[in-house]
Amino acid sequence: MAISTQGDVRDLSLSARGKDRIEWAAKDMPVLRLIRERFAKDLPLKGVRMSGCLHITTETANLAITLKAGGADLVLCASNPLSTQDDVAAALVSEYGIPTFAIKGENEEIYYQHINAVLDHQPQMTMDDGCDLVSTIHTKRTELIANIIGSMEETTTGVIRLHSMEKQGVLKFPVVAVNDSDTKHLFDNRFGTGQSTLDAIIRSTNILLAGRTLVVIGYGWCGRGVASRARGMGSEVVVCEVNPTRALEAVMEGYRVMPGVEAAAIGDVFVTVTGDINVIDKAHLEHMKDGAIIANSGHFNDEINIPELEKLAVKKRRVRDFVDEYTYADGRHIHLLAEGRLVNLSAAEGHPASVMDMSFANQALAAEYILEHAKEMQPQVYTLPADIDTEIARLKLHAMGVKIDTLTPEQEHYLNSWESGT
Template sequence: MTAKEKSIIANPALAAEGHLKIEWVDAHMPVLNRIKEQFVKEQPFKGLKVSICLHLEAKTANLARVVQAGGAEVTITGSNPLSTQDDVCAALVEDGITVMAKYKPEPEEYKAMLIKSLETKPDLIIDDGGELVALLHTERPDLIETIRGGAEETTTGIIRLKALQKEGALQFPMVAVNDAYCKYLFDNRYGTGQSVFDAINRTTNLVVAGKTVVVVGYGWCGKGVAMRAKGLGANVIVTEVDAIKGVEAYMDGFAIMPMAEAAKLGDVFVTVTGNNSVIRGEHYDVMKDGAILANAGHFDVEVNKPELLARSITKRVVRHNIEEYKQQDGRRLYLLAEGRLVNLGAGDGHPAEIMDMTFSLQALSLKYVNDQYQALGKRVLNLPYELDEQVARFKLESLGTSVDKLSEAQIAYLNSWK
């Protein structure tokens, strides 16, 4: 069967629009294009099957095409029902990539497409949020046999993988791309910060300046969200469960307090924890009329939707990607993008130049796993520093600049204890 015959997409007629989107990001992803040139020559994935589960938009499409250029037979599916772009899916099918994704499928259909992407019996996987890995280790362990390993790019996914490894249950090596310097320093911080407010501003059409923004979690994503909110003129409050991160947020110039207090003050709430129910019932009870709730974590569990609905007398869509929950006392709370990842559910995700580095890490991680999988063991492992540094070096070169090099004498000095 051809890729077209195997694919499950919404509308093949949208391909031309999708190609335009891919062409735009391609022009702004020079590092990934440099790796593509390398892959075309070396063919590291020749004869192999690769299944990719990521937010299926134009930048991801470019990564899929790079893996394909390395010789792989590529199947791709979406990692979030709201982030899939149907025109991009159609374009990829025309490029010979099997696509199993649609915008906003029913939950059962979404899960079925994830499983179908695994039924191709891939040799390698690229995962987001641990979606494919979870299915392989629960419902479809019969499909693990062919898998050499893969790469995971999210904080949520790494949490799940490490829990699986702790139980001694992980069945193949997975590279923690999220823990690479060129991922969390730039993607998590600058990418999340910008894309979250791109989405919030586009969706609400409201001013940020002067509002109180509550950032729930001060990891690298939370740092980026807080920094961008401050830059837009907001008063920023950070809530945390880690005292060290709390001190860090305080010294970065932000107010730090428990959510029980912050809930009374916030105009906009953004969750970035990777945890469950960080905004919940008792917080809704004291929020201002008109408070806006947004989640920037992978799963739609950080803002507790069942408890929000239970406290509401009405629920209605008041604007695309905005649901109004009217409380018993008449207060209105607004949830963006169904509580799903707001920057992709209600926006286009991270800027292309940021994802250029992240997806370059993904491509190099996949090659690394394929080259070394027999020696890596069944564990979560870090990307070798030299590959991380290679991406940074390529990035600087694409900007027309570089950094200094140590002299032999300096290297000898640093390596000496005397």
């Protein structure tokens, strides 16, 4: 298959609609707008070849426009086969001149062709949403490693993979774990995932969550967000966890906590948010009641053991967009959303622009930080300095019209002294 160097998208005629939607999202991304204005003046990324493997959404488009304004020579591909917004991909190519390789629903072969297409750009810097670019570079495109200054990673799943690479001594260049910034995971993972996951479940099923038992598997920041939003909509929330501290926190927050197999028998809706494999496995699937709905909001579709679901079913049919019904031999029906892929981006639009404003501010400033500090950075996983995190929070509060207190000189002195006591 021949792919143009300008990109591979479904339909360029969709670009006008995509541009309108990109501009709509921009209205709710004031922090990124401030960074873009500075980047356009200072050109901190001038001439740097960048390749990004990200969800191609309206919010990502605004990040891409910001990076290009800063002088970056940027190309993009999708980080998930189902998360692309085709009109946005078209607009990036024809309206903004950013080569983009992304088609919603692309198969695995095309997905990796697109990854290799952006790597053919010979990047000096990469951006990842799940670590597929970095993984491909380290396994199949090792000739690129020598020229790569550094990379950024957006997701919990990707950071897990990167720490594994670092621990095994195979990571060959520095990576900033954008996900670990407070202004990313405390807001994007919690408020963004919480809202967008329930939005996707409701859009694809049109069920009423009030009165239903919703099981959240994983109580990290994403799980916390899903649980709190589901409770706010009237669901009885059950949490399943393997980490004792997180499980205890869920108990103290007022949720029922139990093993997954027990929850499988009582749940109406299941949401996986762990970043691990087969957290809904054969034993869980066997215990689920008729009409159960299963959704995944982790990055990869590994969290649900779909091959086992296929084996248990005697019939499968698509009953609604993004809803596959599996019929068991005993007549029970189990419903899988979005083929087990991350439901919030596959069956809905992903996180609202307001929360992605902070996440992508971290991405843009991480690119600048890597270039400024490349000489002292080693092949390991880094977190952005706290002062950058704090500045993003300050800018966001300012944009929201929220004022806060500042310490007096006396208070500053007190906090930095040790003499005062009882």
